[in-house]
Amino acid sequence: MYILVVGGNRISRHLARDLLREGHEVTVIEKDAQSCSQIEEELGEICLQGDGSQVFMLEAAGAERADMLIALTDADEDNLVACQVAKNSFSVRRTIARLGNPQHKALFEKLGVDIPISTSSLILEHVQEEVPTHSLTHLTELEDNEAEIVAVKMLPNASGVGKRVNELSLPPDNLICLLIRKGEPPFIPHEDTLLQADDRLIASTYPETEEALMLALLGDASHQ
C-alpha cells in the first residue's frame, strides 16, 4: 500500500519504520525541517517538508495514488483537515486521525475520518477495566454491521452469578462468545455453563443494546 503520514513526531517515526518494514511505501509530511532530517537520517528519503493539511502539499506527496492517510500531528484541526481533504479531493480510501481532545471523536467519525484514535480514551478504557465499578470494556467495533465486541466482568454481587447462560435474558442478537476464568484456558460457554464471580465474558452487542446486556448479566450491580 502507499501510505501518507501527516506529522513527523516520534510516533510517526516509529510507525513509518514499521510500515516500511512490512513492505509498504510511506511518505511522511512534516512542517519542521529538523524533524524531517531526523526522519530521513533514520529511514531514508521518505519525508516531505511542509504542512500536510494543505491541498498542494498532499498533491505533491502523491495523495491521488495513496491508499491510506494517517494524521498524527498535535493539532486536531490539522488532522481533521488532512483527512477530509485526502478523502474528498484525492479519494484516499482510508483515513486515520489522532485526537488530542477525545470529545472530537463523534464529529470526526461523522465527517468521514474512518478511525479517530484518542490516546486518552484508550488509556481511560484500561483504567476502567481495572476499576471494578466499570464492568464493561469496549474491545472493538465491527464496522460492517455496527456490532461491537465488549468484555464484561462479573462482579461478585452481579445477578448473573450462579445462573446458567440460558437463564440470562440477553437482548436479541447479543451473543456471549467467550468465557475467561482464572486458572483455566478461555472457553466458549454452553447454554448450561454456570457463571461464577470474577468471570470475564467476551460478548458481541450493539451500542443500543449495551445497557440491556449489562442489566441481563449484572442486574442491579450494573448501576454501581
Added chain:
Amino acid sequence: MAQLLDKEGHRVTVIDAVAASLRRLDVSFTGTVIAGDATDEEVLRKAGVGESQAFVAATQVDNRNILMAQIAQHIFKVPRVICRIDDARLGDIYEDLGLETISPAGSLTQLMKDKIVE
C-alpha cells in the same frame, strides 16, 4: 463585525483564546465575551452556541475555523454557519462539503475588480 452586529441590536458572543484580544473590543460593545478555545465543545456549549442562530468562524487560522465551524454545524446544528478560509483551494473543498465559506483575499479581489470594471 461583532461590534457592528451588536450595534444593530443582535445578541453577540465573542470567543477568543487570547483574553487580551477581547479587550480590543470597543467599550460600547454590550455583548458577551468569553476567553476560551472555540474548538472545544464544552466552551462552545457554555457560550450558548446550541441556542444561536448564526456562528461565524473568523480566526486567522483556516484549519481551526474549519474545525469549529463543523462542530457548530454538525454537533450544535446552528442554522447559519460561516467559515473564513483564506486558502482558495481549501475553500472550494469545504464549499463542496456544504460549508459556507468566505475568503478575505478573494472578497477583496472581487471588490477591486468590480470597482475597475464599474
